[in-house]
Amino acid sequence: MTTNARGYRLTSIDMLRGLAIVIMAVDHVRDYFMPGGQMDPMANPDIGAALFFTRWITHFCAPVFVFLAGTSAGLMTGRKTPSALGAFLFTRGIWLILVECFVVATAWSFAPWGLEQAGGLVVVPLQVIWAIGASMVVLAGAQFLGQRACLLIGVAILAGHNLLDFFWPVTGGIFDTASPVWAAWHAQVGVVFGPFLLAFVYPLLPWIGVMLAGFGAARLFQDPAARRDARLLACGVAAMAAFVVLRAAGVYGDPNPWQVQDGALPTLIDFLNVTKYPPSLLFLLMTLGPAAVLCAYAGRVPDIVKQPLIVFGRVPFAFYVAHLYVIHALAVAFGVIQGFEARQFLTFSFFFPTGYGVGLPGVYFVWLLVIATLYPLCKWVAAVKARRQDWWLSYL
Secondary structure (H helix, E strand, C coil), rough: CCCCCCCCCHHHHHHHHHHHHHCCCCCHHHHHCCCCCCCCHHHHCCHHHHHHHHHHHHHHHHHHHHHHHHHHHHHHHHCCCHHHHHHHHHHHHHHHHHHHHHHHHHHHHCCCCCHHHHHCCCCEECHHHHHHHHHHHHHHHHHHHCHHHHHHHHHHHHHHHHHHHHHCCCCCCCCCCCCCCCHHHHCCCEEECCCEEEECCCCHHHHHHHHHHHHHHHHHHHHCCCHHHHHHHHHHHHHHHHHHHHHHCCCCCCCCCCCCCCCCHHHHHHHCCCCCCCCCHHHHHHHHHHHHHHHHCCCCCCCHHHHHHHHHCCHHHHHHHHHHHCCCCHHHHHHHCCCCCHCCCCCCCCHHHCCCCCCCHHHHHHHHHHHHHHHHHHHHHHHHHHHHCHHHHCCC
């Protein structure tokens, strides 16, 4: 356990969360600095190995964030009554949804007045912050059932939600406003609400399962360190083995089948290319399994690597909001340097002008710049949260 004012925190959880959020920044830099912007490179059958694994490694981020958000809530049960915890989760969940709609959405587009490409509507992409917030609202009520029940319900959702693939409506993505609103539970849709286009990027149902499972798994993190790490390792290895077996069999767990390609590397790429929107059972086994193994070995990571990651992991909200504004601002500045007008970048990255951008080495350079720029801010916020217990700091 850490010795700061929020003593329920575990450094292994903070380190894993910090690693996930640093990796996540790679994908967002790629969105804003590579030609093609947010167009998913994994949809390209001719994708190169370097770009594929740059995108693939970031798949670990959202499952880790949501699962550990549930775990952190589970660790609070030792210091909050169910009523107090429910009130906290509900208000924090609503807060996160509002932040997603007004603060984060503006960071993505820099256009709170609406987009010409969307018919003048204000596009509000509902992504990982939305998924965490809405899942917290559900957990606020579900936690009264107890951690064991939440774990069972969460695992049941994760294992069974792909049964919906066989009859759920096929939608046209986040700009599809013709599909029914209820389809957003398990598919990407767009919903026009007054002057807003609510783009449900993260279908909610499986993320609720991840949150509930994380809440139920918090009991594991309360074990002595040796037993905890052994169980984490066993669970992680079991999840990875289940992924390999189910993916190879191709009978259940992901709507995107794989095929043997011309060569070992293309075949591996196709094998690993599982569905994120919504996250399939195989996607979650592929990501949460290695995350559990890494968490089991967190204590063996050298301090020179571990301590900076812990800093980022203790203030993920502050990093997330700040890094989006920094990356987009850098993209505007770089676009002007390349000879474009600044107003051409006051939109989502997939609408950036043709000819803008850098290659993959440039993406990694900008990523390192962003991480170095935000580290002092994160260190300061982490220090404030470590020495103070003001109620509002829990919302940051």
